[in-house]
Amino acid sequence: MIADFSHREHTLAKQKLEIPVHVGDDVELEVESLASSGDGVTHHHGYTLFVPHTLPQDRVKARITKTTKRFGVTRVIKRLHSTPDRVDAPCAVFPECGGCKIQDWDYSKQMEFKVRQVQDALAHVGGLNVAVGIDPVPADQPLHYRNKANYAIEKRGKKPSIGFYRQGTHHVVDHVECHTLMEPITAIKEWLRGLIESHSLSIYNERRHTGFLRGLVVRHSAATGEALVGLVTTHGEFSRKFMDDLTDEARLKSFGIQGVIHNINRSKTNVILGHENITLWGQDFFREKLGELEFHLSLPSFFQINPYQSVKLYGIVQSWVEGTDGSVLDAYCGNGGISLWLAKAGCEVVGIDSAASNIEDAEQSAHLNGITTCRFLNMPLERAFQLKEELAAVKTVVLDPPRKGCSQEVVTGILEMKPDRIIYVSCNPATLARDLALMQGYAVRAIKVIDMFPQTQHVETAVLLERE
Structure with missing residues (x-):
């Protein structure tokens, strides 16, 4: 009897691992939902299939290109039926570029998808049963919002x-205009393209590690009109x-460019910037402005990519701190955006960041705004x-x-501090x-999904926890 039972279990295990399709098969599929990657997801005889460049309710003929056990x-190959929620994507290289995976989806559906991503993660990753609802904070400007390229x-x-690189490759998709970038960034890039071509600059080959010019970085502020190259x-x-x-000089000033920086990156790496900067x-x-605050930003310094939504995010954080006791620790403070915003509102703030360039920018910005209630630690x-x-x-x-979240040491350190919120x-x-599930003794009081990255699958969330 034992031998028969073992044989039956072995047979069932083999059946479970049987995959109903093979590489090269053509199948008709109806897309059920979107994964966190922005790719369509469906099932064929119970087997999960990812269908890139599709949206929920699309019906397609597709070819199997890869199979795994899971x-x-x-x-x-062909779209047989389109979802009624599809819109015309403005970008000429969509979807080839891959940077804006859901640019052809109605914006209200994009927001529903992002809220659902947070709901699913809380339930299935964190195992959390959260009593509060999730409030969406959509973008008033879902195009031309990015301040850096x-x-x-x-x-x-x-x-x-x-x-930009096509997703999953190091093949550059050439384009004139990216519709998520602020338009002056495109104008500066095309001017630089003309110079590069007319002077036949040597272009870096990453496979051979030969050549000279590796990349361009353009930063721009819509509020001040200033840019840095x-x-x-x-x-x-x-x-x-x-x-x-x-x-x-006349041409640079016409673009609002405040400085041109030569960044030297000698490494065999896909990290964009090197550590050596020379001002040419x-x-x-250059100066950025959010609300009444001005920020001093260097080429490598971190800053939120969407200034319009950043103002909303900072306002939400401020509303959760207003009227409370004690000072604020701004962990991973970057260039001090949230720190300075809260200090401007009357809080005592300690900002901490491991990048020296971020702390230097934060201190410069504090001085620029006459703020003395912020201390920054590197x-x-x-x-x-x-x-x-x-x-x-x-x-x-x-x-x-x-993106990797907090280390266990950080979570432990915060819990030992026992802050009120x-x-x-x-x-x-x-x-x-994952991290919220580790915050023992704290209850979730509010969740906001702020759309910092319209047209993309990326999700920004702000959560308020209070000590029980």
């Missing part, structure tokens, strides 16, 4: 391609003739919890970690849910 991947450059044929290269210098055209013209910073957050006296008055902790700002619903 899921398969397809490529659309990191352009890759690739030599194909006689002319360089300047644009970075040219990223391997080791070397620009020719005198190129420099003469590049530093044409003007100054090494150190890893994990080390900061040892500063018992510095943090003794803290009653509110604001967390805005990178924690405000968690997240760009990743999965790590947000």
Whole structure:
């Protein structure tokens, strides 16, 4: 009997692993939902299939391109029926570029999708049963909102391609205009393209690690009209003739450019910026403005990519802090955006960040705005919890970690502090849910999904927790 039972279990296990499709098969599919990656998801005889470049309610003929034990991947051959929620994407290289995966989806549906991402993560990743609803905060300006572009450059044929990498590759999709970028950024990039072509600048080849020009960085402020330009290269210098055209003062001022920076990146890496900066013209910073605050920003400094939605985010954080006791710890403070906003509203704030350039910018911005109620510390957050006296008055902790979320050491350090409230700002619903589940003794009081990245699958969330 034991032998028969074992044989039956082995047979069932084999059946469970049987995949109903093979690479190269063509199948008709109806897309059920969108994954967090922005790809369509459906099932074929119970087997999960990802269908890139589709939307819920699309019906397509697709070819199987990959299978695993848990899921398969397809490529659309023909769209048989389109969802009524599809709109015309304005971008000429959509969906080839892959940067804005849901640009052809009605904006109200984009917001529903982002709220659902947070709901699903809280339930399935965090195992949380949250009593409060999730409030969407849509963008008033869902196009032309991005204030920074990191352009890759690739030599194909006689002319360089300047644009962004196609998803999952290092193939540059050349384009003139990106509809999520502020329009002056495009104008500056196309001016630089003309200079690069007319002077036949050597373009970097990442496979051979040869060539000179690696990329372009353009930052712009809609509020001040100022811009900053970075040219990223391997080791070397620009020719005198190129420099003469590049530093044409009348042309630079017409674009609002405050400085042109030569950033040197000698490494075999896909990290955009190197550590060495040389100012070729003007100054090494520009000014951004949010509300009544001015910010001093250098080429590498972190700043929220969407200033219009940043004002809403900062206002939400301020509303959750107003009328409370004690000081505020702004963990992962970056260039001090939230710190300075709260200090301007009357709070005592300690901002902590591990990047020295961020802290330098934050201190410059504090001086620029005459703010004296902010202290900034340059150190890893994990080390900061040892500063018992510095943090003794803290009653509110604001967390805005990178996509990987908080380390266990950070979570433990915060819980040992026992603040009255924690405000968690997240760009990743999965790590947000994971970390919230670790915040023992705290209850979720409010959740806002602020759409910082319209047309993309990326989700920004702000959560208020209070000590029970």
